[in-house]
Amino acid sequence: MLNFSFVSLFIFILFFGTFFSLSSTHWFAVWFGLELNLMGFIPIMVQKSTMEETESGVKYFLIQAVGSGLFLFGVLLTSWDFSSWGLGFLGAVGKTGLAFFALLLKLGGAPFHFWVPSVAAGLSWLSNFLLLTWQKVAPLFMICCYLNLANYFLLGLVAMSSFFGGVGGVNQTSLRALIAYSSILHMGWLLAGASISWGVVFIYFFFYCIILFFISCLGMKEESLNMSQFSNIFVWKFYSRYCLVLMLLSLGGMPPFLGFFGKMLILVELLSLGNIVISIILILGSMISLYYYLVLSFSLLLSSSSEYMKSRAEIRNVVGFSMLVGLGGLWSLVWLYSL
Template sequence: MNPYVLLVLLSSLGLGTTLTFASSHWLLAWMGLEINTLAIIPLMAQNHHPRAVEATTKYFLVQATAAAVILFAGTTNAWVLGTWDMTNMLSPLASAMVIIALALKIGLAPMHLWMPEVLQGLNLTTGLILSTWQKLAPLALILQTAQNVDPLLLTTLGLLSTLVGGWGGLNQVQLRKILAYSSIAHMGWMIIVVQYTPRLMLLALLTYIFMTSALFLTLKTFDVTKVNTLAVAWPKSPLLSTTTALVLLSLGGLPPLTGFMPKWLILQELAKQDFPMVATIMALAALLSLYFYLRLCYSMTLTISPNINNSSTPWRTNTTQTSLLLALSTTAALALLPLTPAVLTLTI
């Protein structure tokens, strides 16, 4: 892709997200979401492959549907209350429609079916943008409107997402689909706590971005997209394979890694709000996700692919990819748990 075109598209991505962040008017927020969608469409279809074009078409249709529902909900709220202000979502119908449309945008269950199929058709770089940056604007809108929504709706979306995200990834052999179901599960953890402690949702989002970025960048470095081909990672780079296994365990929420912090604090908050059954179901759903993370760890670090004496030595293969972003995201995904006391003082 032409560097100038790429610069324009990435600038439009930033502009759309910033516009949504800064707006308190539903029409401006809708414009930001549309700019975001239209900017990533060329990035998704740049490979000119039928699978990429199919994924792009699915993504466009889903996002256009969600944007239309958001605009309709904002219009309905303005019709009932006479204002387009996002903080005055006092119409129950409009609030429910907005949350459902935003859940469709970020791929929450039961509106999640597009997410694995779309992510499977993209390259790893665009998949990273779709899994992280594209979720910022919808989550900002959810953060602003969650207090006016029925708590039962948010709890249902969160529980379904964590369960579907765990079950859906069990039998997958494509890494991008596994990462899609991982994204669905993590979105469920964020949605279920946004009604009680919005700062915890931001903490969970930040740690999710660190961990997912580290995993996507590692897979891009190894150039693997299937579970079976992870076996070639250890001869190429034992150190990177080891840190990737730790990142996977961090995604599963095991201590003493960073991913344990948001899950622990969210379960603590749910127990404090007198929802012990919900917290128990969430913890059990995390075990489902942990299973396929452990399966990836086994394929990457405990399995070595068959090799013959005449083959090339893959551990001497030099990579030309930049590793600074990978190093920073991996460090953040593994070593931020000691900052939990400081985070607690910020979230109280």
């Protein structure tokens, strides 16, 4: 069980740091908010004090410290030329430089993705959920709103994210590592959405957070029942395995699940802007990830054939959960297009 009396203060610091960065008016305050966020997240990562969590916490701290140093140095160099710490001057002249690469390193996007799978592999599901969702909010917001990316540069980043995120997940046996490589792939979609509008990025990121939330809840539930921090997913109960399959297919963008509608929204906008090459690269990367999601899904379903449909209550739960996952994105898009 989580010691909420221990982590409550650090959760407050974690969220306060992110909101401080988002509400700042100059880059030094953004850097300060990112540091507050880091100081709040490290104790949450290592609160169980296991060897795996400690190793992941040290790796994450070193990477984020390097990213923070590069970010502050890059902003300082640019502000020296323009005599301003305002948020607008970097985007106005298109000078991303060290500041952009530092934010990309903190996000874990390709080609600075090397630390994400090894850090995620040793963390609890709560820490993994925060690492792959909330910890991306402030850097992603800064990249989307204040740093203009040239088309050729965006194409290279999307291609690398699709390649490393797609190929890296092949032959992975750890669900945590699989989700980590998936986050690298989704970062390509988010960067492509950043070339459209912040609203598109928000919708896609919101869908991604919902899917990852359900996966994390399943992981916490089954590992608490098995009294293990890293239990094998093939020993999970049938209902949990079935729900995990649905979540993995949704994460891979299989229609008509929730993840498909977020991808469809970005693809429609990209094609309307004439970005055909970027759209093809994103589709190819998602097809690779969907391949190993399908392999894992078939393995999970076939391994549970002896437990197949034990009770009618379980059948109703599975069918209801399937409809929620499958139709949630469809109704969301209908509502958005009606605005």
